[in-house]
Amino acid sequence: MQFIDRVEINVVAGKGGDGIVAFRREKFVPAGGPAGGNGGDGGSVILEATDDLQTLLDLKFEHVFKADNGKRGGRKNMTGARGSDRLIKVPCGTIVINTETEAIVGDLVEPRQQLVVAKGGKGGLGNRFFLSNRNRAPEHSLPGLEGEEFSLRLELKLIAAVGIIGLPNAGKSTLISVLSSARPKVANYPFTTLVPNLGVVAKPSGDGVVFADIPGLIEGAHMGIGLGHDFLRHVERTRLLIHLVDITSEQPLVDYETIQAELNAYGHSLPNKPQILVLNKLDAVDDDYVAEITNQFKQAINIEPILISAVTKQGLDRLLQQVWPQLAELEEAARLEKLDPSKALNPALNPEASSNISDFDLGADNELSGNELNDGSSNRPDHSDHIDQSELENSALENAGL
Incomplete structure (x- = not known):
């Protein structure tokens, strides 16, 4: 299956149905009052995260996603049917970005988490709404409003607890294949792996932990050389x-420093991400050479690397003994941070516990509202500009019996 981790799509919400002008026409009521119903709201476009997908491939060939329009109102004050929503399934780890403003609309990380990316237009008002003491037979209604429309970029950042990084041909694919049941392509030449591979490694408790084999990075990756940006993006979530x-290799220490320089240059959270240094292919060198290289690392960076051979499985137990306690500490720290609302980077991107539906149009007090998505001007107006205030007041007073 082809791995696609970035696509651009257009989302178009449904138009609201039109309100209508109608009057009661019943036996013995030849001149009844207004009875025109409101139009139904247009459907919205909603993204939903799922564990069943590992790529954005399904969205590559369909670029426009439309929700259904609302139905027009009916006689006897019947409200039109609401338009059906358009639900788009995406992999967990998908970030949604507005292509016009480059603002992050949302981040879908949990299964079944939803994000409304385009709201349906409000249904138009029927003439029954305009009934007042001064106007007993209103003959006007309002059309439904257009739904929101946006151009979005979806970027997938794989969600893996542990990422395996290194230069091309360092043995990353071989390592993940022996640690898990993953079967990536393995060959003795650089850039054999062109897409990330995921594998589940069993902890001593029996629980599975997702490891990601990140394709080989090269010098200049932080500037996008090779597929640098695409690969580094997947490292962020580990x-x-x-x-x-x-x-x-000819200079193992230089290889290490090259990758470190790329992580530092790329920035984000990568420079501070905890690492375990591992020297691979122990089976191909003698003990004296191993001691020499190990000493180089100790003197240069004050770290004693773990020595393994992914091919013969030598040293893998010691490696995992280092991984599990560190990972447990990091997961506990992340759990405590999640419980502390003050540490949330952007409240608008964290759905409330009472609902798993996120909506970027959260109001003026939130950082990411629908207005921000189209650069300061909402394209989902309400009917307030079209309704005479006195008509609203009279209608409200009459309905209250005053």
């Missing part, structure tokens, strides 16, 4: 990194 270095 809690812990296994930095794999080929001990048989």
Whole structure:
């Protein structure tokens, strides 16, 4: 299956149905009052995260997603049917970005988490709404409003607890294949892996932990050289990194420093992400050479690397003994941070506990509202500009019996 981690789509919400002008025409009531119903609201476009998908491939060939329009109102004050929503399934880890403003609309990380990305237009008002003491037979109604329309970019950042990074041909795919049941393509040449591979590694407790084999990074990756930005983006969500270095290369320490420089240059959270340094291909060198390279790392960065051979599985138990306690500490810290609302980076991107539906149009007090999505001007107006205030007041007083 082809791995696609970035697509652009257009989302178009449904138009609200028109309100109508109608009057009661019943036996013995030849001149009844207004009875025109309101139009139904247009359907919305909603994204929903799911564990069943690992790529955005399904969205690559369909670029426009439309919700249904609301139905027009009916006689006898019948409200038109609401338009059906358009539900789009995306992988967990999908970030939604408005292409016009480059604002982050939302971040879908939990299964079944939803995000309304285009709201349906309000249904128009029927003439029954305009009944007042001064106007007993209103003959006007309002059309339904257009739904929101946006151009969005979806970017997938794989959700994995542990990421395996390193230069091309360091043995990352071999390592994930022996640690898990994943079967990535493995060959003795650089850039064999062109897309991230996921594998589930069993903890001593029996629980599974997702590891990600991040395709080989090269010098200049932070500037987008090769597929640098695409690969580095997937590193962001990991809690812990296994930095794999080929001990048989000409300069293992330089290889390590190259990757570190790319992480630092890319920024975001990568420079501070915890790492475990691992020297691979121990089976291909003698003990004296291993001691020499290990000493180089100790002197240069004051770190003693873990020595393994992914091919012979030598040292893998020791590696996992380092991974599990560090990962447990990081997960506990993340859990405590999640419980502290003051540490939330953007409240608008965190759905309330009472609902799993996120909506960017959260009002003027929130950072990400629908207005921000189209650069300061909402394209989902309400009917307030079309309704005479005195008619509203008279209608309200009459309905209250005053």
